[in-house]
Amino acid sequence: MGLVVQKYGGSSVADAEGIKRVAKRIVEAKKNGNQVVVVVSAMGDTTDELIDLAEQVSPMPAGREFDMLLTAGERISMALLAMAIKNLGHEAQSFTGSQAGVITDSVHNKARIIDVTPGRIRESLDRGNIAIVAGFQGVSQDKKDITTLGRGGSDTTAVALAAALDAEVCEIYTDVDGVFTADPRVVKKAKKIDWISFEDMLELASSGSKVLLHRCVEYARRYNIPIHVRSSFSGLQGTWVSSEPIKQGDKPVEQAIISGVAHDTSEAKVTVVGVPDKPGEAATIFRTISDAEINIDMIVQNVSAASTGLTDISFTLPKTEGRKAIDALEKNKAGIGFDSLRYDDQIGKISLVGAGMKTNPGVTASFFEALSDAGVNIELISTSEIRISVITRADDVNEAVRAVHTAFGLDSDSDEAVVYGGTGR
Amino acid sequence: MGLVVQKYGGSSVADAEGIKRVAKRIVEAKKNGNQVVVVVSAMGDTTDELIDLAEQVSPMPAGREFDMLLTAGERISMALLAMAIKNLGHEAQSFTGSQAGVITDSVHNKARIIDVTPGRIRESLDRGNIAIVAGFQGVSQDKKDITTLGRGGSDTTAVALAAALDAEVCEIYTDVDGVFTADPRVVKKAKKIDWISFEDMLELASSGSKVLLHRCVEYARRYNIPIHVRSSFSGLQGTWVSSEPIKQGDKPVEQAIISGVAHDTSEAKVTVVGVPDKPGEAATIFRTISDAEINIDMIVQNVSAASTGLTDISFTLPKTEGRKAIDALEKNKAGIGFDSLRYDDQIGKISLVGAGMKTNPGVTASFFEALSDAGVNIELISTSEIRISVITRADDVNEAVRAVHTAFGLDSDSDEAVVYGGTGR
Numbered sequence: 001m002g003l004v005v006q007k008y009g010g011s012s013v014a015d016a017e018g019i020k021r022v023a024k025r026i027v028e029a030k031k032n033g034n035q036v037v038v039v040v041s042a043m044g045d046t047t048d049e050l051i052d053l054a055e056q057v058s059p060m061p062a063g064r065e066f067d068m069l070l071t072a073g074e075r076i077s078m079a080l081l082a083m084a085i086k087n088l089g090h091e092a093q094s095f096t097g098s099q100a101g102v103i104t105d106s107v108h109n110k111a112r113i114i115d116v117t118p119g120r121i122r123e124s125l126d127r128g129n130i131a132i133v134a135g136f137q138g139v140s141q142d143k144k145d146i147t148t149l150g151r152g153g154s155d156t157t158a159v160a161l162a163a164a165l166d167a168e169v170c171e172i173y174t175d176v177d178g179v180f181t182a183d184p185r186v187v188k189k190a191k192k193i194d195w196i197s198f199e200d201m202l203e204l205a206s207s208g209s210k211v212l213l214h215r216c217v218e219y220a221r222r223y224n225i226p227i228h229v230r231s232s233f234s235g236l237q238g239t240w241v242s243s244e245p246i247k248q249g250d251k252p253v254e255q256a257i258i259s260g261v262a263h264d265t266s267e268a269k270v271t272v273v274g275v276p277d278k279p280g281e282a283a284t285i286f287r288t289i290s291d292a293e294i295n296i297d298m299i300v301q302n303v304s305a306a307s308t309g310l311t312d313i314s315f316t317l318p319k320t321e322g323r324k325a326i327d328a329l330e331k332n333k334a335g336i337g338f339d340s341l342r343y344d345d346q347i348g349k350i351s352l353v354g355a356g357m358k359t360n361p362g363v364t365a366s367f368f369e370a371l372s373d374a375g376v377n378i379e380l381i382s383t384s385e386i387r388i389s390v391i392t393r394a395d396d397v398n399e400a401v402r403a404v405h406t407a408f409g410l411d412s413d414s415d416e417a418v419v420y421g422g423t424g425r
Numbered sequence: 426m427g428l429v430v431q432k433y434g435g436s437s438v439a440d441a442e443g444i445k446r447v448a449k450r451i452v453e454a455k456k457n458g459n460q461v462v463v464v465v466s467a468m469g470d471t472t473d474e475l476i477d478l479a480e481q482v483s484p485m486p487a488g489r490e491f492d493m494l495l496t497a498g499e500r501i502s503m504a505l506l507a508m509a510i511k512n513l514g515h516e517a518q519s520f521t522g523s524q525a526g527v528i529t530d531s532v533h534n535k536a537r538i539i540d541v542t543p544g545r546i547r548e549s550l551d552r553g554n555i556a557i558v559a560g561f562q563g564v565s566q567d568k569k570d571i572t573t574l575g576r577g578g579s580d581t582t583a584v585a586l587a588a589a590l591d592a593e594v595c596e597i598y599t600d601v602d603g604v605f606t607a608d609p610r611v612v613k614k615a616k617k618i619d620w621i622s623f624e625d626m627l628e629l630a631s632s633g634s635k636v637l638l639h640r641c642v643e644y645a646r647r648y649n650i651p652i653h654v655r656s657s658f659s660g661l662q663g664t665w666v667s668s669e670p671i672k673q674g675d676k677p678v679e680q681a682i683i684s685g686v687a688h689d690t691s692e693a694k695v696t697v698v699g700v701p702d703k704p705g706e707a708a709t710i711f712r713t714i715s716d717a718e719i720n721i722d723m724i725v726q727n728v729s730a731a732s733t734g735l736t737d738i739s740f741t742l743p744k745t746e747g748r749k750a751i752d753a754l755e756k757n758k759a760g761i762g763f764d765s766l767r768y769d770d771q772i773g774k775i776s777l778v779g780a781g782m783k784t785n786p787g788v789t790a791s792f793f794e795a796l797s798d799a800g801v802n803i804e805l806i807s808t809s810e811i812r813i814s815v816i817t818r819a820d821d822v823n824e825a826v827r828a829v830h831t832a833f834g835l836d837s838d839s840d841e842a843v844v845y846g847g848t849g850r
Contacts, residue, residue, distance in 0.1 A: 016482050020482055053501070057444050057445055057506075057512065058509055059512070060512075065511070068500060068504040069500070069501060072497040073497075079479075079497075080478055080482050083479055083486050086490070087483035087484070
């Protein structure tokens, strides 16, 4: 008998009908002879409604209380789901993050899981129950306070529980059919990926693909837990994310040279102009940024002009952190010694991801050619072993993604429209 | 510095405005030099909405999961209240029933508090915080499951915490000005009671007065915690419930001969007709009823007719238990040996309550005279040392309450309308 962890996002349990539909699917998995652990997000818009209430009573909701508030959402959905399952004649018990043994650090609103001690879940499963666990939440190790894991936290809860329980698979149910070769809202001919390696999925996730978050995939890779991303609205096979290719029939699915094209328009670019080209300058700039607790993405330093001995350093970061970064740099202008700052939030990033790049030297050239043929200007370039990313104007992003997708032969033959949406949290 | 426990019902925190209003009142109590513990119910209709959702997914929601669901309501209100208080510049921390150390038995949906271990609350208070506690909920001692305390549970939470923390007073904030000499919806001239003894309040609560529930008053009496029932919408003094009269100026408030008139139309009457008048018959009937876990109220046995040796036994019970009682008696008809059963749910109960009865022998006669003058027929009578209750036709109840209220000189001189409503839970 196998152990399966299933995770359902907010859109899958948006109303009573959704909860009943999901309950049936869970019971099917149980009837197929599995032990089933279900991780569930808050219903549909519940979280947004709670945030709205919080903003009405206080302009800056505090961390600990904000977490206490938000976790009410999963408490509602998990209890309702357990009731719906019981109504189908199967035993189910719901558990808060704390009861499920999800132990985190104390960073409210974006806590990290540091341990999972699922004793109560194991016991409940052994008694023949289906265990329903609140996603997105845990309890802090030192203070025993309720914490939340931040965006995409329910996926991480599911993978962490799958690892702690040594599950065969962690199924992430969402409102799309799986991971696609590009965002189907932008590329009509995007194809569902049957299998993708952890490494390629990590690159896609950090390049703007929103189906799975980086943290969740990283956790799955560390504990080697296969993830199966699939739709809760159909019975179709979705996308497997694992270390070894899955089999279709007798043969393993072939590893694609290119897994997909991701894009991201949530970033801005900061350029520090007129920096003395001497050792330690870059370090001073990025120490300033990291002291302000800002995560940055790409960094590019221009060749310095021989005449002046000055250079420019550009980096990208989430638009939401733009103000903070500019303020931090201005404050330390004397220490760093630059001329001026430029801020540009009209940029987009296009990334090509695929392990095949390592052994196919023509990929980079083909990528740039496709962009050039589409008339898209490249502003910055950054590469990893299995990814190339470029920064372009934001207006060019959709056209660029389509051009690259076609150039690498990723287009599907069919013209079927694909419904694509968020995955809840 | 004193320690005050305040409890706010759902109508007081029905929306963001209500929460902000309550936050100000809490901060006032803190500024007056008190340590403040606040027990809060779910916002307005939240609980009803959750129950509605539960009924949509399952016709018979299960105990454990139902409790998990309902407790989300207080989690929301307490977190929002803590945020609103912080926004006023004071420190506040919210605690679930479990975190506050409210330990109960395992009877889901109507658990009883068996211990309160408020270590975390005490610690939070000692650090200068205002502590906000979820009403109505606890954690079961044996299974560590979330439980709820049933109707009026938040009041019980407040009194239990007040006892465990040795508070000076437990303030129950509601949407009425206090406890009245009769239900102001029925008796326009009902007066607010300034002080009432625990004993009289217990009799009023068990006779149909809904401002405080019996369980909460019983708890307060056992631990001698004064309760102050007052409106969260005004700054007025409400009703003090305690063992010793409060003082107004230098003098203690005088103990009234009669505290008030309560009425109840939620009961039905069952008459067991043609019972052999021999020892053990009544015991067999009420053993049958108690085995079916039905609580009964009044019991009356008629004098038996000498010619037949048969008698009738009548009792009253909540209408909601009527079907169950009839079924249980019918099933055991042979064992008990009666002729037939009569069921009547068109009855009402009027009760006169007051410790002064003990020393004023004319009270009973005056009570019956008032009813007779109002043309109200009495069907059953039951008395305690400080209470007389009668059963009448349901249609006569309001008229009877008004007549008795006037006869005992309880009418107020003013004609002010009083707003009266529920107290949440």
